[in-house]
Amino acid sequence: MPAKNPPSERVQETPMMRQYRAAKRKHPQALLFFRMGDFYELFFDDAKVAARELGLALTARDKERQVPMAGVPVRAMESYLVRLVRAGHTVAICEQLQDPRECKGIVERDVVRVVSPGTLVEDEALVGSEPLFVLAVDAAAGADFGLAWADLSTGAFRCAAAAPAALAEELARIGPAEIVLADLHEADGAAATHRRLALVRELAAREEIPLTLRPPWTFDARNGARDLCEQLGVATLEPYGVADRPELLAACGALLDYLRDTQKGTLGQIRDLRRHEPARHLILDRATRRTLELVRSQQDGGRDGTLLAVLDRCETPMGSRRLRDWLLEPLVELSAILARQEAVAELFEDHDRSERLRAALDGMGDLERTAGKVAAGRAGARDLVALAAALERVPALVAGLSGCAAGALADLGGRLDPLADLAGRIRATLVEDPPLNLKEGGLVRDGFSSEVDELRALARGGKDYLLALQEREIERTGIPSLKVGFNRVFGYYLEITHAHRERVPEDYVRKQTLKNAERYITPELKEYEAKVLGAEEKVKALEYEIFTELREAAAAETGRLLATAAAAAELDALLALARVAVERRWCRPELCEEPAVLEIEEGRHPVVEAALRDEPFVPNDTRLGPDSRLVVLTGPNMSGKSTWLRQTALIVLLAQMGSFVPADRARIGLADRIFTRLGTGDDISRGQSTFMVEMVETADILRNASERSLLLLDEVGRGTSTFDGLAIAWAVCEYVHDRIGARCLFATHYHQLTDLAAGLERARNQNVAVREWGDEIVFLHRIEEGGTDRSYGIHVARLAGVPPEVLDRAREVLERLERDEEGLSRRILGAAAGAAAAAEPPAEPAPVQPSLFDLLEAADEDLLEELRRTEMDALAPIEAWRLVERIKRALGAP
Ligand SMILES: Nc1ncnc2c1ncn2[C@@H]1O[C@H](COP(=O)(O)OP(=O)(O)OP(=O)(O)O)[C@@H](O)[C@H]1O
Ligand SMILES: [Mg+2]
Structure with a gap:
């Protein structure tokens, strides 16, 4: 929120106040921290905001004019800064540029840094295992949006183009802390551009990402190309794959412009640009990433209960960040996956080598972020000592990697550079444990100078x-x-x-x-x-x-430092994967290019297995192939349907990130996308009608899935009335089977669907076994062949403590319903099979397959309307029974 200050007043101002206003004019949107001796002072409305947010005492600078003032002690500045920026403010830091003791009159001051949510690289604010991205979006009317994003703490710099339909997914994948967007005046630009800008604003608001508006001219492809060349120190952008992409150049340029403006100093840590190419990665949409709980749990958005928490056995924060990257961007190219897998396998086999490497990494710390700090001129003496300590471990890493067979490991060995000169110089210069304060002496070793x-x-x-x-x-x-x-x-x-x-x-x-x-x-x-x-x-x-x-000498080596840090981070991530595989008895999956193959023996859900304490996890197979691409899975509530679907997805994902997988054996045909549509019961509410969300996601899947995709559909159709739901589930299954041909696991409570699967050529029924024990049921969590005709809903209701009277009545009603419902699916199937048979071969326009609705429509318009309007929640069992009876009659049953 911008803090407006009153215009300069009639009364003659002090020179210091004039200086203050000049700085404030340059950064009107920011809260200005104005250095005065041992304090940063805030004035006018800034002071009020800071006093409110930080609970500071509000005083007055000038008794006469009553200028509100609040002060933050220099020593404690970082934590105040972090709190203000986290609360959504931007802070401009205005420093004294001279020593007050050495100058006559007023000391020179200027803003040295502007801190925003995406550039809050203070140690206190950074989460070691997560990146901090600030992202610029070029929304000029054209085919694609241009995205460029950077992490100032590590110098990571990336760009990607995104089609309008994919923008939300891309933003969710990147997860920026701040979005930089053009502030286009209403009267300027094309209507299409304004619509696109509005879309970005809307997405940012939905994800609660702070927006920073910048002058539109900073989004310019030609200037962008020039700035990029300058920043990367190159004459041509050809190798970066951005030269002919104006939207990427504009986004990169705008981002660099913004960062130069806010960081004032150099951006020495930004030395390389990588273009993200979606075609090289397994696509995970937002819903999938969320419901599979890869890096955030659905429960509280934390790390506990996520796949990352199970995988992250890294020794350093930089390793954790690398692992997180891999997890969110699994690969699709066989050779790239195998290169990583081979490295993991070698570390898996060679326990001694792994231990040695791990010991060398332990205590190495966040070399990547330390190097970033050095490059940005923000490093203290302790950072340099940490840098030396980290570099001193590099020779042990290089030695540990020597003689490795895996190409990726040998390659890492070559990329690790101990920078012995620099490490030696730091050690020779600085004392072992230097003070935080750089200006109070005590830094330099005796005997150095x-x-x-x-x-x-x-x-x-x-x-x-x-x-x-x-x-x-x-x-x-x-x-x-x-x-x-x-x-x-x-x-x-x-x-x-x-x-x-x-x-x-x-x-x-x-x-x-x-x-x-x-x-x-x-x-x-x-x-x-x-x-x-x-x-x-x-x-x-x-x-x-x-x-x-x-x-400065260290900053001059930024390139070598960052390259070394990157290699160490990768090694750390590979070691973590190997370690998890050893400790959890995972196997090395076999990967192939055949799109239909998915064979998992004794697969386990990595997170559920890790969480189970009292009982063992029951492993299950997943077997899909050219002749069996669709599995309809039935089974009672709580039996483990969703768990099996998720574990299958996670195993494929792990395999494609180069990891071992929780199974005894696995053969996996590479997938291009994993789609999940997990049931409403498992979903978090998002303010939209749950059924609507479900249908939007289903529509997306049906439109975008390919033969290579993996689909996990969990209780699609549950969010509406039984017949609507069954009808939709049925039609979706058929469509996936007939038209898409993707591998698909479909979990459902509609046991009528088992009849469907029985009739489809490349489909199979499976169910989760339960054993009845008198009146009890026992969940075996074991997936078996064949369908079920019982859903045990009433048993589960009993487990949940529903009164016996209600249960008895429910049983009665159920019996009648079941009796009357018999033949329903037979009829649907009969009609469908008839149509399918007639359509063989499908040379002519495909005949419309009659749906449940068609059957009813022909029969009774009024009844159909009644069905549509029926609210399941408000329906008494007896009314349901009567409804079914009427439907039967309408269908011509006796
Ligand atoms: N293979 C397994 N081994 C051991 N426990 C399991 C297994 N699968 C599931 N469970 C346990 O059963 C619980 C319920 O599993 P899940 O949510 O997959 O059931 P579901 O069939 O999808 O139920 P609903 O129909 O209500 O959605 C899990 O939280 C887990 O604790
Ligand atoms: Mg479930």
Whole structure:
């Protein structure tokens, strides 16, 4: 929220206030942190906002004009900054550019950085295992949206084109913390552009991503190309695959422009651009990513209960981020997957090597983010020491990788660079455990610089001298409590309590009177003070200079540092996959290009298995092939239908990210997309009608799935009345089977569908076994061949504590319903089979297959209307029974 400040007032302003206004004018949208000594002060409306958000005391700067003011201490600035930006504000930091002691008049100040949600790279704000992306969208009317995004903490820089229909998916996949968009005036630009901008705004609002509006001219392809060349230090953009894509150039340019504007300093960490090509990745839409709980749980959006939580056995945060990338972008190219899988397999087999590598990575820390900080000039002395410590581990990694057979591992070994010179220089320069504050000395090792050593000796010697002087003066004056003290105003002084006032010698010059003491100076004292203070100040300045030189030397190696960090991160992620595979007894899947194949023996759900404590997880097979592409799975509630569907999806996904899989054996034909439509019961509500959401997602699947896709449909049609639902489920199954030919697992409570599967050539029925034990049922969680004709809903209702009276009545009603319903599916199937037979071969336009509705329509218009209007929730069992009876009659049954 922009904080508006009043226009400058009539009264003559102080020069400082003029300086303040100048800075504020440059960043009107931001809260301005104005450095004044040990505080960052906020004024006017900014002060009110900060006081409200941070609970600070609101004071007044200028009593006369009542300028509201609130201050944040410099030392605690980071946490205040993080809180404000997290609350949705942007903060401009205005620093003193000169040492106040060294300048006459007012110190020079300027904004050195603007911090927004997508550029909040403070250590305190970053989550180690997650990236922080700021993303620019070019929405100029054209075919595709241009997207460019970057993580300032690591220098990751990517771009992608997205068709309008795919934009929501792309944004969800990337998950930016901030979106940068053109602020196009209503009167400018084409109507289409405005519609596209509105779409981006709408998506950002839906995902609650803060928007930053930028001048439209920053989204310009030609300038973008120039800025990109400059940033990447190249003469041509050909190798990056963006040269002929104006939307990508415009987005990259706008992003760079924004980052340069906010970071002020260099963007040295941004050195490479990668174009994301959807065709090279397994596509997971938003619903799938969400319902499979890959990186966020549906329950609370946290990491617990996610696949990532099971996989992430990384030693470093950079490794965790890499693993997360892989998980969200599984591969589709066999060779690329095999390269990774081969590396995991070698680490899986060679336990000793893995242990050695892991030990070398342990404690390496976040080299990638440290390198990013160094490049951006934000690193402290502790960061440089951490950098050296990380680099010192690199030789052990290189050694650990030597002799590896897997190409990917050998390649990593080649990319790891110990930068021994730099590590050595850091160690030689800085003390082991340097202070946080860079300007108070104590950074540089003794023996590194003779100048530092001399100044230190002088400062220390001067102090000794002062102590000796104190002793001497006590003796001379006979005042035992006489002491030498120091304050910033008077420097060194001799303090004597009033009780001994008479004994003060003549040569003492009085400087200050306190309540019960007087302070004096002597010429001798002043002389030494000059020496000591001078030396202390000088050594601090010198140490800071030595430090910044060192930091610049490190920044000059950013390219090598980031390359090394990337290799270490990859190795860490590979080791994590190997480790999970060993610990959880996963197997190496066999991958092939045959689209129909999906054979999993003794598959397990990696997350449910990890969570089960009291009972073992029951493994299950999944067997799909050219002759069996569709499985209709029936089974009671709580039996494990959804679990099996999800585990199958997760196994395919894991296989395509190069991982081992939770199964005894697996052979997997590569998928191009995984679609999931998981039942309303498993869904989180999103304010839309649940049935509507379900149908939108189903429509999307039917339109976009291919023969190579994997479809998991869980209780499609459940969200509406039984007949509507059954009719839709039936038609969807047929469509998938006949037209798409994708591998599909379809879980349903409509056991009528088993008749359908029985009649389809490449479909099969399976069910989840339960055993009845008297009146009880026992869930075996085992998938078996064949259908079921019972749904055990009443049993489950009993387990849930529904009163016996209701259960008895329900049983009665059910019996009658079942009796009357017999033959329903036979009729549907009969009609469909007849039509299908007539259509063989399908040379002519495909005949319309009669649906349940057609059957009814022919029979009775009124009845159909009644069916449509029937609300299942409000339907009493007896009414349901009567309805079915009427339907039967309408269908001509006796
Ligand atoms: N193979 C298995 N081994 C052990 N426990 C399992 C297995 N599959 C499922 N379970 C347990 O059963 C619970 C219910 O499973 P799931 O949600 O898959 O049932 P469902 O058949 O989809 O039920 P509903 O029809 O109500 O949606 C799970 O939370 C899990 O604890
Ligand atoms: Mg379920």
